[in-house]
Amino acid sequence: MERIQIIVHGRVQGVGFRYNTHAKASQLGLTGYVRNRPDGTVEIVAEGTSQSIQHLLEWARQVHIGSAIILIRQIFQVSTPRFSAS
Template sequence: MSEQHDVSAPIARRLRIQGKVQGVYFRQSTVQAAQALGVAGWVRNRHDGTVEALAVGAPEAVQALIDWAHRGPAAARVERVEVCEEPLPEPLPQAFAQEATA
């Protein structure tokens, strides 16, 4: 019998979203999408005009949030989404929050 990989084990991904993504309700929409998917973490504007997020949760839920980020809210024009693997933060976040600009 072979060992099964635990597909429900949480993963963490950092997203950097580029395009017309500030001033278009992107952060609040990301919070709503993450909460609906059961993803924890945070989202914030960056001084360089991008939006950055950390998504922590089940792999399929994190991927669904990444897929959503490629579209964003109606007023956004997403040009690029960079996704990087991240180590799981300790302690694991229990909710998804909007953070101050960094």
């Protein structure tokens, strides 16, 4: 089990990026959260298998309709069973 924090910079608020990211993470069996931050970025914190986290990162780097991603910062963290699948 791994945990990652991802901060996505660019035009990522108000374009469905957060909603679609949450749906993709759920599809991959990841737990955690996706939230808009006051500085205009989107924060993703996800826990799951290394493979699922890598798939989420690859998905996030793709072009998404309405969004313009400038930078993705990622920080791998020690996983703790903090999130539930609900």
